[in-house]
Amino acid sequence: MRHTSLLVAGVSLLALGVSTPVMAGPTLDAIKQRGHIECGVSPGLAGFSNPDDTGTWTGIDVDVCRAAAAAIFGDAEKVTYTPLTSQERFTALQSGEVDVLSRNTTWTLSRDTALGLEFTGVTYYDGQGFMVPTSLNVASATELDGAAVCVQPGTTTELNLADYFRANGMAFTPVIFQNDDEIRVAFTQGRCDVFTTDQSGLYSNRLALPNPDEWEVLPEIISKEPLGPAVRQGDSQWADIMRWSLYAMIEAEELGVSSQNVEEMKNSDNPSIRRLLGVEDKMGENLGVPADWAVQILTQVGNYGESFDRNLGEGSPLKIERGVNALWTDGGLQYAMPVR
Numbered sequence: 001m002r003h004t005s006l007l008v009a010g011v012s013l014l015a016l017g018v019s020t021p022v023m024a025g026p027t028l029d030a031i032k033q034r035g036h037i038e039c040g041v042s043p044g045l046a047g048f049s050n051p052d053d054t055g056t057w058t059g060i061d062v063d064v065c066r067a068a069a070a071a072i073f074g075d076a077e078k079v080t081y082t083p084l085t086s087q088e089r090f091t092a093l094q095s096g097e098v099d100v101l102s103r104n105t106t107w108t109l110s111r112d113t114a115l116g117l118e119f120t121g122v123t124y125y126d127g128q129g130f131m132v133p134t135s136l137n138v139a140s141a142t143e144l145d146g147a148a149v150c151v152q153p154g155t156t157t158e159l160n161l162a163d164y165f166r167a168n169g170m171a172f173t174p175v176i177f178q179n180d181d182e183i184r185v186a187f188t189q190g191r192c193d194v195f196t197t198d199q200s201g202l203y204s205n206r207l208a209l210p211n212p213d214e215w216e217v218l219p220e221i222i223s224k225e226p227l228g229p230a231v232r233q234g235d236s237q238w239a240d241i242m243r244w245s246l247y248a249m250i251e252a253e254e255l256g257v258s259s260q261n262v263e264e265m266k267n268s269d270n271p272s273i274r275r276l277l278g279v280e281d282k283m284g285e286n287l288g289v290p291a292d293w294a295v296q297i298l299t300q301v302g303n304y305g306e307s308f309d310r311n312l313g314e315g316s317p318l319k320i321e322r323g324v325n326a327l328w329t330d331g332g333l334q335y336a337m338p339v340r
Contacts, residue, residue: 025237027099028072028288036078039065040098043083043179046204047312047320048104048124057081060123060311061102064229067245067301068100071284071293076300085179087154090115093232100242102229104198106156111230120243122228124312125324125333127221128160129199131206134216136193141220145170150183150192152176157197160223180205187215198225203318241287248294250336251276252303254327259302262295276339283339294339304334 041049049059066076084092093101107119132138149172151158165172175192177183187195202217231239255273257265266277274280278291309315326332
């Protein structure tokens with residue numbers, strides 16, 4: 001009977017649209033006490049997370065952490081970045097060294113379950129590819145039988161590589177290095193014929209190679225690599241803040257709200273825009289952050305399209321097309337859950 005009463009009470013509250021108080025989670029408490037978010041990033045991957053000459057980190061992975069800081073503190077700069085190799089990243093998150101891992105990491109079942117992680121969205125839909133010297137005159141990955149392939153250990157890339165060559169009846173020799181910097185040196189020295197990683201990473205690394213025109217990214221995509229931020233399991237409030245900070249950026253692009261018009265859009269009659277910007281329904285309170293959380297994100301970081309353009313798209317040296325990372329309304333896969 002007691003369970004039935006509680007259920008009836010819960011249904012009644014939902015029917016009335018009454019919110020229950022948000023209990024502060026340990027991660028948000030620790031972040032507020034420390035005064036900043038500890039964000040784990042890659043050691044340097046243009047477009048995703050990369051320090052400039054002044055030591056300022058930029059990239060779409062960096063923007064995810066900046067968005068959460070804007071939501072919590074109203075200040076996107078309250079983030080400290082910890083560069084992590086592919087082998088260090090999960091231990092750093094599990095041990096509490098970082099609050100969130102935003103490091104071009106593929107969302108997989110085993111990582112989502114056996115490693116005690118919780119992925120909070122997809123910032124970039126990617127796929128694994130191959131880069132070769134143009135001097136090899138290779139037009140397709142199916143011509144790579146017997147190649148020496150540079151790859152990082154402990155990655156889905158390493159596993160996909162073995163699967164692809166096995167499925168196509170080809171042999172290869174893995175040449176293992178800990179990070180992209182080491183691979184680029186080995187690649188230019190001819191210690192391997194092929195560089196494999198996510199295709200966006202190949203375009204990024206190609207820019208960092210001497211004479212980029214001497215290196216070619218092959219057309220094949222051999223895997224699904226949905227890249228996104230991850231947090232530790234067991235703190236749903238912190239996961240919600242990370243998840244909805246990203247969704248706010250995606251939702252804003254769909255609604256036409258940007259860093260340039262966010263103040264003006266507060267006067268919109270569109271109820272979806274008014275909810276997102278905290279004019280109505282105070283969604284921030286449900287997350288445990290200030291009511292203007294999305295306004296702060298959009299003012300300081302911008303919507304998803306703005307972040308994509310300056311880090312990866314036409315406004316960046318990479319000039320990657322949106323492709324499957326376009327909004328669902330434009331035929332892509334980017335889709336935010338409803339902010340209501």
